[in-house]
Amino acid sequence: MRARPAVGVRTMRVHLTEHDARRLLVPGPLTLVTTRWRAAENVMPAAWTTPLSAIPPLVGVCVHPSRHTHDMIRFSEEFALNIPSPRLLNHAAYFGSVSGREVDKLDLSKLPTFRARRIDAPLLEGCVGWIECGLEDAIRLGDHTLFVGRVVAVQAEDTAYNEVWLLDDPEERPLHYLGGTWYAALERRLEARPPAQATPEYARELEERAREMEERAAEERAEREERGE
Amino acid sequence: MRARPAVGVRTMRVHLTEHDARRLLVPGPLTLVTTRWRAAENVMPAAWTTPLSAIPPLVGVCVHPSRHTHDMIRFSEEFALNIPSPRLLNHAAYFGSVSGREVDKLDLSKLPTFRARRIDAPLLEGCVGWIECGLEDAIRLGDHTLFVGRVVAVQAEDTAYNEVWLLDDPEERPLHYLGGTWYAALERRLEARPPAQATPEYARELEERAREMEERAAEERAEREERGE
Known part of the structure; x- marks a missing residue:
């Protein structure tokens, strides 16, 4: 059984500024990219992400043109980066193993979603941070496309993030991808002597x-x- | 005192393929960007990095145009991404706090360096992975420049990396940046059920x-x- 917050210690999603997007992404967590185009929704894991600009707040995610999400972003011109906690370890692997062209992954996974604030793509429960983006640019670099997203809304669990990732609760941390079937999470905060x-x-x-x-x-x-x- | 490998268990830098660059970068570690232009050398921390392409192997690093490293990459058309271990926690903060225009940070820090295999920029001891790049492209996105590097050589400590980051030894792991003076390292590998x-x-x-x-x-x-x- 996973650890649950003690009774009375509820986690809560808080609204942040667009500038928090870069703090959420700076340690390089895995993201689950959600998209919606007409009635169709899709989700795919993406670890090739980075903040790109502070002002305006831009973030980048690299997607292979063969992926269904590539079309979904092209058509809908928006996407969300959901930052999963270790609770979604198996879901993350599953979402990467099947294509949204063949199955409705979100429906099959039974993973609960909730409405985004500024875009139509769904956001995923079980995550610790959410970045909503409008598509600003799409740049082909080698065999992937770098989608440049303009950050339009940001949320995070208040038990997981407060200006920086807190890393206090093992279940309320971002998940990172290592390759193959391997993942990891950050241990605890270390302070450099300024x-x-x-x-x-x-x-x-x-x-x-x-x-x-x-x-x-x-x-x-x-x-x-x-x-x- | 930091833990040292047991007698007889020496760490060793091993040469990897260019394709290992994306595995080194995929969990989003902090990097120290080293550059050399004529007689001058510089180093700066950069956490806004990502793999960009598998074939050809491309990686990206975002640098603000005001940074000395921005000129150094422009002029030399090459750079190295050094992935520091927690041993370099204080160095990483120091390298981010002063400009290479004013001081020779590498010289002041007394941090030992060694020769790269394919480029002129120096590589840093105390790191667990090294990615040498030739400059392929420079794209202005918002207030930063995305430097696209063609990977030309890759090395890692064999105790730290073997196809994926091993995370066995607390001192032989990549360091991640959280923001401010906060850093962290990945705890241990988690395997998703394939x-x-x-x-x-x-x-x-x-x-x-x-x-x-x-x-x-x-x-x-x-x-x-x-x-x-």
């Missing part, structure tokens, strides 16, 4: 770390030479 | 998960209605 507060101690630590790495690199070089590489 | 092996049990579990989420969504809707939202 260089604005740089102190002699900080400088010494940077040097110490650098020295350690130099020593290790030298040892490895010596070993490689011994092996005649 | 739909090719779909069984009645698998279908039941998908339904069970969906039912749980539907119940929870219904409870939340009811609570919102009670609160008069």
Whole structure:
């Protein structure tokens, strides 16, 4: 059984600004791209995404032209990036394995959806963040198309995200894709010592770390030479 | 003190194919972009990256035109994406806080470098993966430039990566950027049940998960209605 929030600790979707889209995407989570064109809806996993611009807020998602979602974005000129939590691990793999041309994946999966705020594509329950986009541009690069989306609405679970991903609850984190059938989630937040507060101690630590790495690199070089590489 | 590999368990950089670049980038790690133009070298953190194409192997990195690295890539027409481990947490924050126009960040940081295989930009020790690129295209999108890199060489630490990121050793994982001074690393690999092996049990579990989420969504809707939202 998955952990559920304690009684009284309900998660809640909160409306964010368009600028939060880049914070949601910056650590590189997997996304589930939802689309709607006339009566048809579709969903496909996409890990090749990135923020593209702060002002205006633009995000990019790469889709292979053979994918049904490619046509759906072309025709509807909008799409949503749903950021799944680890609860959707198996759904994510399933959505990537069958084509929306052959089956209605959303219907088959029985995954509940809810209405987006600004676009017609459905949004998915079980996710921790949602980015609604209007299509701004489509650029063919190699064998994929980069769809450039203008962010028009952003939401996130308040237990999962507050200016940055919180990573407190194992079930309320974004899922990342590794390749094949492998996925992972971020462990916990690490804080870098802000260089604005740089102190002699900080400088010494940077040097110490650098020295350690130099020593290790030298040892490895010596070993490689011994092996005649 | 950081954990070091046990005696005799040396990490080793291995040469990979150009196609491994997309597996290195797919979970969305932070990268440190290194460049070299004539005698000058520079480094800057970039989290807005994505694979763009499988064949040919293309990757993208977004850089603001005000950044020194923007000129360095324009002039040299090449760059390397170094994927730092958590060992470089403070370095990553430092590299993002000062401009290479004012100081020689690599020299100041004392971070050891080594020669790339196919390009002139230096590669950084303390990283777990390295992607060398020739500049294929530069596309202005909003307030950033998307540099499209043709992958020409790829390396990774064999203890960190073998077809996918292994995530076994806490120090030999890619670092991800969350925003502000916050970073994180992926916890451990999760395997999705491959739909090719779909069984009645698998279908039941998908339904069970969906039912749980539907119940929870219904409870939340009811609570919102009670609160008069």
